[in-house]
Amino acid sequence: MEQNILEVQKISKSFKDHVVLKDLSFTVRGGETFGLLGPNGAGKTTTMRMIMNILQPDEGEILFNGIKRQRLKGVHFGYLPEERGLYPRAKVLDVLVYFGTLNNLTMRKAEVEAIRYLDRLGIVEYTDAHINELSKGIQQKIQFIAAFLHDPDVLILDEPFTGLDPINQTVLYEILEEFRRKNKILILSTHLMDQAEKLCDHICLINQAQVVIDGSIESIRKRFREDAYFIEADAPIPILSEMEGIQIIEEGKNSYKFILENNTLKLSEIMKRIEQKARILRFEVFEPSLHDIFIRLIQEQAEVLK
Structure with a gap:
């Protein structure tokens, strides 16, 4: 073709x-x-x-x-x-x-x-x-x-x-x-x-x-990924906030959005410790939306041009 x-x-x-x-x-x-x-x-x-x-x-x-x-x-x-x-x-x-x-x-x-x-x-x-x-x-x-x-x-x-x-x-x-x-x-x-x-x-x-x-949508979203994750369980999981190296940035009813502040804590270890306290219903890597990226880039450029 x-x-x-x-x-x-x-x-x-x-x-x-x-x-x-x-x-x-x-x-x-x-x-x-x-x-x-x-x-x-x-x-x-x-x-x-x-x-x-x-x-x-x-x-x-x-x-x-x-x-x-x-x-x-x-x-x-x-x-x-x-x-x-x-x-x-x-x-x-x-x-x-x-x-x-x-x-x-x-x-x-x-x-x-x-x-x-x-x-x-x-x-x-x-x-x-x-x-x-x-x-x-x-x-x-x-x-x-x-x-x-x-x-x-x-x-x-x-x-x-x-x-x-x-x-x-x-x-x-x-x-x-x-x-x-x-x-x-x-x-x-x-x-x-x-x-x-x-x-x-x-x-x-x-x-x-x-x-x-x-660039491609995929590459741009990957570039702006915050190493953020979303998890939802069938019960509260306060242990998440007790782990060193985790910052919770959003919290709902039994759901949490968090980021890893260093590379020493492994996701597999986090999941294992959570599963000892509650059943995980949903877990995913948090991808920023194009809207979020758009706003962020425009604001950053405005700061540079001040």
Whole structure:
């Protein structure tokens, strides 16, 4: 299978005297879901617009399969912007067919694909409805269909879950997973860290115009692991707080989150001593959430820049 590769190489962008991005680099491969994360104003939307060739970087290059972005046709790319833009007085099917034909689909192919996805998203009955007659959630689904109707190689979604209920979010997840399995590139920007954690293989966090961290979800969580553990038993286990080298950082009813303060105390010994007092119901290594890591990194960078 041919390997699709999108390379962002040291791109910088300023608007007048305001630096939006500085030396941003990352690589995304086919079959990978890439999360572009950061607080408001971090430069995420500017980055996506440069990948779409709507804006040009002041410095650096964007390549797809080794070809400069400016030399590629837009048909390779699909984009769902955060600011939605549908023709309010047009009919749903007419809008989708129009977007499809703009991206080299025949009118018949665009119509067939549009109806197929309208049906899958449970809104085929609105085919002849005018856009301005529909709820924001339904308009969101229509805009989503318009972004990938032409089956692009790179799909960029800016806050795609806004206005969608949990059922429709699940359908969207399924469609995106099918897209990814076809060796396509999926770039996702969202403020919802739990969704990024669920969907993304690889993330890049940007703040203050610069990359804060870039890597796989697994490697980033491993890097920020605190050597923390969670244990739950069928009775209180005060012996845990009596052991030298253990710091309890959270305590619930018969449950404890703790860290090892030195390397001399072995987990096997801890477990053995606990089992003499109570039956262990649950034990796991505590992994920090992407949300926790996000907050920590932004706060650390703020301290450095003071």
